[in-house]
Amino acid sequence: MKYLGAIFLCFAFLACSNDSAATLNSSSSTGQGGSLARFTVVGDYLYTLEVTTLKWFKAEENGGLTPQGEISLNEGQETIFPLDNLLFLGSTSGMSIYEISSTGEPVFRSQIDHVVGCDPVVANDEFAFVTLRIQSCAGLFRPLATEDVLNIYNVQDIQNPNPVASYPMNDPRGVGLAGDVLFLCEGANGLKVLDISDVNDVSTISQLTNIHANDVIVLNDKLLVIGPEKIIQYDYSDPANLVLISEINL
Amino acid sequence: MRIFICCCFFALLLNACIQERQTIPAEVIGLAPIYASDDWQDIQILAPQSIENLGKIYYKSPFIYATERGRGIHIFDNTDPAQPKAEAFLQIAGNSDLAIRNGILYANNVNDLIGIDISDLADIEVVERLANIYQVTGSDFPENYIGYFECVDPNLGQVVGWFETTIREPECWRE
Numbered sequence: 001m002k003y004l005g006a007i008f009l010c011f012a013f014l015a016c017s018n019d020s021a022a023t024l025n026s027s028s029s030t031g032q033g034g035s036l037a038r039f040t041v042v043g044d045y046l047y048t049l050e051v052t053t054l055k056w057f058k059a060e061e062n063g064g065l066t067p068q069g070e071i072s073l074n075e076g077q078e079t080i081f082p083l084d085n086l087l088f089l090g091s092t093s094g095m096s097i098y099e100i101s102s103t104g105e106p107v108f109r110s111q112i113d114h115v116v117g118c119d120p121v122v123a124n125d126e127f128a129f130v131t132l133r134i135q136s137c138a139g140l141f142r143p144l145a146t147e148d149v150l151n152i153y154n155v156q157d158i159q160n161p162n163p164v165a166s167y168p169m170n171d172p173r174g175v176g177l178a179g180d181v182l183f184l185c186e187g188a189n190g191l192k193v194l195d196i197s198d199v200n201d202v203s204t205i206s207q208l209t210n211i212h213a214n215d216v217i218v219l220n221d222k223l224l225v226i227g228p229e230k231i232i233q234y235d236y237s238d239p240a241n242l243v244l245i246s247e248i249n250l
Numbered sequence: 251m252r253i254f255i256c257c258c259f260f261a262l263l264l265n266a267c268i269q270e271r272q273t274i275p276a277e278v279i280g281l282a283p284i285y286a287s288d289d290w291q292d293i294q295i296l297a298p299q300s301i302e303n304l305g306k307i308y309y310k311s312p313f314i315y316a317t318e319r320g321r322g323i324h325i326f327d328n329t330d331p332a333q334p335k336a337e338a339f340l341q342i343a344g345n346s347d348l349a350i351r352n353g354i355l356y357a358n359n360v361n362d363l364i365g366i367d368i369s370d371l372a373d374i375e376v377v378e379r380l381a382n383i384y385q386v387t388g389s390d391f392p393e394n395y396i397g398y399f400e401c402v403d404p405n406l407g408q409v410v411g412w413f414e415t416t417i418r419e420p421e422c423w424r425e
Contacts, residue, residue: 028351028352029310029351029352029353030310030349030350030351031308031309031310031311031315031349031350032308032309033306033309033348033349034306034308036306037308037347037349038306038346038347038414039347039348039349039356039357040349041349041350041351041356046349046351048347048358048363048383050384050414051279051395051397051414055383057363059352059354059356059365063352063353063367063377063378064365064377064378065356065363065365065378067380075396075397076397078279214304215306217308217309219309222331224307224309226304226306226307226316227304228303228304229301230301231304231314231316231326231334233328245331245332246331246332246333246334248301248314248316248326248336249301250299250300250336
């Protein structure tokens with residue numbers, strides 16, 4: 001009887017932990033945004049970012065939204081990037097990491113400051129990649145820094161992200177990750193395809209200079225690139241040689 | 251805190267910008283005014299529209315969504331990526347962002363957050379509207395806001411709200 005009780009407890013615990021996991025990894029069908037996104041869905045929750053506020057809402061079965069709460073943030077919040085149950089926020093003054101609890105609440109884990117610039121962020125389990133666009137970005141509140149860069153932070157310990165490396169770029173904007181390849185938009189300067197297999201020695205695999213690239217979405221087999229006037233799709237199975245699939249230009 | 255508004259248009263006229271400006275950014279996230287029209291809450295599916303100034307991109311197979319600054323969302327059918335087809339234009343005034351979950355497209359509509367059932371593009375339905383979620387109220391300049399914004403053009407009518415977007419070479423700001 002004692003054993004039965006223990007087994008029952010065990011099941012109860014399992015069921016419980018499954019439930020809380022299910023909240024985040026529900027069967028909801030969601031899409032994929034670019035790195036400049038300010039709205040994102042994780043599980044049953046919608047997160048929206050404004051300049052100084054992160055708000056979140058529970059998405060109900062009928063499509064309705066129930067406001068859950070909001071967090072006041074430092075000025076200049078620009079982008080939100082979801083990775084599993086983490087949210088990476090890019091702001092003009094740094095990158096912050098929030099962990100989503102089983103109730104959908106984003107819990108602050110860490111923040112890392114950098115010089116002022118415009119900065120989307122993407123991340124994998126090990127590293128976060130942040131572009132800092134300074135040359136053509138705001139110098140509103142603080143003096144301008146000197147250089148456009150790609151910053152890489154080690155985020156294995158989300159409580160304590162560490163700068164790993166920094167590379168000069170030319171008007172960097174949106175970024176997208178595909179395994180060891182990082183696609184980096186440089187506005188009117190085009191698109192760079194970078195090898196990030198060694199973050200201490202990032203190299204350029206290829207580069208397109210004849211397009212205007214503001215942001216990317218990396219799909220399994222193709223890359224969507226958005227500029228102010230068109231959307232271009234590439235096959236990136238050979239990162240050294242992106243193959244044009246089509247252009248949308250109305 | 252000292253707050254002042256500085257519009258370079260006037261500054262040029264008066265030659266009296268309070269503070270010497272640093273470099274005006276070519277592109278920056280800021281606010282743009284929404285001018286009064288009675289139908290800003292009117293969400294509609296329209297025929298495909300020409301692209302003018304694309305903002306955000308979103309993908310939910312088989313469709314590509316791309317926002318048109320402050321006006322709505324272009325929807326392209328990407329079933330054949332070699333020949334994506336312009337499917338429709340979803341008119342949402344004051345829109346800059348979107349996300350999709352279970353056939354519902356969530357978007358900002360001026361200061362409201364709305365949910366649109368897009369499972370049938372020929373028959374969309376606004377299933378949620380949370381009013382004044384985004385606190386940028388209408389006036390000649392955005393209240394309680396610090397940063398760049400697009401100068402108000404009084405010829406375009408009364409300002410009913412502000413929306414966040416990428417603005418180019420802004421001539422108005424507040425600090």
